[in-house]
Each structure stands twice: as C-alpha cells, then as structure tokens.
C-alpha cells in the first residue's frame with residue numbers, strides 16, 4: 001500500500017465537513033513528506049481492560065480535583081477540562097515536566113497512578129513497534145524517526161519521560177487548535193507523542209498549520225474518532241506543520257481522559273525536580289526518602305510571618321480555589337493548609353498524610369516556578 005495515498009476509512013460527504021475516520025480500524029496517515037500519524041484502536045488487551053483503566057484513573061482524578069487546591073491558572077471550572085501532569089518516579093527514571101504545567105495542572109504522583117505507569121509501558125512498546133514497522137513508502141519519514149525509535153527500546157533511558165493528562169468532564173470540554181511544539185521537546189520536526197484515549201469516544205481534528213496565502217483546500221480538516229483504549233502516535237514534523245484540536249461535542253455527556261506521553265529533552269529547568277540519586281531508586285519504595293523531605297524550602301512568601309487564625313486551623317480546602325487568587329495567595333493558602341494538616345497526620349500512608357504530601361509537593365513546585373520569573377506565567381494548554 002502506498003503510504004502517501006492511504007485513505008481514511010469513512011468519508012463525510014457534506015461540503016465543508018472534515019474527512020472522517022471512525023476510529024475502529026488502524027490507520028497510518030502520511031500527512032506530508034515529513035509528517036506521519038498512526039492510530040491503533042486497541043492499545044490494551046481488551047475493551048474491558050480499557051474500561052477498568054478508565055474507571056480507576058477517573059476515580060483518582062476526581063479525588064485530586066476535590067482535594068488538591070486548584071493551581072493559579074486552572075481553567076477546569078471555565079471549560080470543564082482539568083489538567084494533571086505526571087510527577088515522581090516510573091522505575092527507570094523520574095517524570096519530567098514543563099514547569100509551566102504546574103501552574104495549570106495538578107500533580108499526579110506516581111503512587112496515585114499505577115494506571116499511568118502501566119499505560120506508559122504499553123505506549124512505549126507499541127510506539128516502538130509501530131514506528132519500526134512503518135511501510136517502505138514512509139521510509140523517509142521513518143528514517144528520521146529511526147534513532148528515536150531505537151532509544152525507545154533503551155534499558156537505560158526510556159523514551160517517554162513526561163505525561164500530561166486531560167480530564168474532559170463532558171462534551172463541552174475541548175482543546176483548541178494548537179501544536180505541541182515547545183522547545184522542551186526538541187526540534188519540532190522530530191517530536192514523537194503517544195496519546196491514549198479512555199472513556200467517551202471523541203472526535204480529534206487535524207489541519208495544516210495556517211500559513212499566509214493558504215487557499216481553502218489547505219485548511220481541509222481531517223477527523224478521527226478516538227475510541228477508548230486507543231493510541232494515536234504523532235510523529236515526524238507533525239508538530240511543526242500541523243495543528244490538532246479536540247472540538248466540543250454536544251452529543252457527549254460523559255467524561256473522557258487523554259494522556260499524552262512526551263519526551264522532554266535538555267537540561268532540567270528550574271522548577272523541575274532533579275532525578276533521584278541512583279541508590280535511592282534501588283531501594284524499595286517505602287524506604288525511599290519522601291518527596292517532601294527532598295523538597296527545598298518554599299521561596300515564595302517565605303520570610304513573611306503569617307499567623308493562622310484560630311478558626312482557620314484544621315480547615316482544609318476541598319473545593320478548587322477560585323481562579324482569581326493570585327499565585328502568592330495560593331501559596332499562602334497551601335502553607336496554611338499544610339500547617340493545619342501537619343498536627344492531624346499521625347501515621348504515614350493514610351489519606352491525610354497523602355493530602356499533606358500533595359500540598360507540600362504543589363507548594364514546592366509553585367514556589368520554584370515563581371522564584372524563576374518572579375511573576376505569573378502564560379500557562380498554555382499544551
């Protein structure tokens with residue numbers, strides 16, 4: 001089969017409607033000379049494993065939404081899409097994250113996310129297999145990917161070292177046209193992203209990045225229904241030349257979870273945790289140092305004496321903090337909550353102890369990011 005002429009399985013006939021794929025069969029799309037997108041409807045062994053993965057993960061995300069204060073740039077209450085980012089270790093290394101993510105999303109710690117670790121393994125295996133098995137006609141694209149594909153299999157360094165999770169509460173939640181082309185992923189012509197869908201099926205759209213003088217045809221959209229349990233691989237120059245979006249779908253009334261596994265390259269930025277020392281990784285989990293112990297002292301609001309009023313003592317936020325709070329105010333709230341929680345935590349590994357750790361981690365991450373620039377960031381959705 002000639003890769004450049006692979007057709008979408010189903011086509012929409014109405015004028016102006018995007019070319020559609022129903023997401024039930026695998027698909028390889030060579031979008032242009034340098035960009036390729038592959039879709040596998042079934043990443044997990046069965047539809048029921050996709051359902052149980054979704055159920056467990058949705059429960060964790062709901063709990064975090066209810067217990068972790070909203071980050072300063074949280075937009076989940078406006079657009080029904082909440083963001084989370086992987087944090088902690090995944091066996092072969094530590095999750096990295098773009099420090100901006102912690103302004104818009106909540107941390108999803110490794111101990112909270114068995115499913116994420118499981119999916120990460122599956123996505124790496126399938127991405128490697130798929131990229132290595134691209135048809136001959138895609139060789140030029142595959143050639144550019146071969147080095148990356150090789151490092152996917154490396155024992156020492158896993159390919160995907162970060163994950164961003166989107167929780168779409170219903171069909172009103174969406175993500176607008178964008179490309180994931182930030183510098184932290186390396187050259188935009190060589191970014192590989194593995195995107196897993198769970199929960200409600202939703203349409204995903206693609207279009208060429210708009211350029212001056214583009215005619216109507218250049219803007220032709222392609223649409224793929226992302227089915228639960230599926231994997232979408234974006235590779236080659238897709239982030240440089242194409243944009244993608246997940247439009248609102250008024251017919252959808254149930255949640256969807258999307259996980260995009262990415263590779264962050266280059267030195268760690270301020271605000272990103274340093275990798276754990278190798279010997280720390282060897283030890284069983286219970287014996288490892290707690291994140292909070294490794295955390296540097298908060299730098300935001302430090303030095304300011306704030307007395308927690310008596311009536312506030314013991315009060316813990318269970319609802320997301322409204323967006324209007326400035327970053328420093330959120331930090332103060334976190335400090336208050338940590339002060340309230342500390343005397344209540346008598347045993348490790350209890351729900352209260354987890355809440356305390358989550359707040360401490362959040363505070364550490366926020367504080368470092370703010371210390372970097374001294375002010376608010378533009379927190380994008382990428």
Ligand SMILES: O=C(O)CCC(=O)C(=O)O
Pocket residue numbers: 164166175180195204226244245246258260381382
């Ligand atoms: O939800 C999706 O399928 C897409 C998410 C996405 O594009 C992103 O997080 O950058």
Ligand SMILES: [Fe+2]
Pocket residue numbers: 178179180244382
């Ligand atoms: Fe994206």
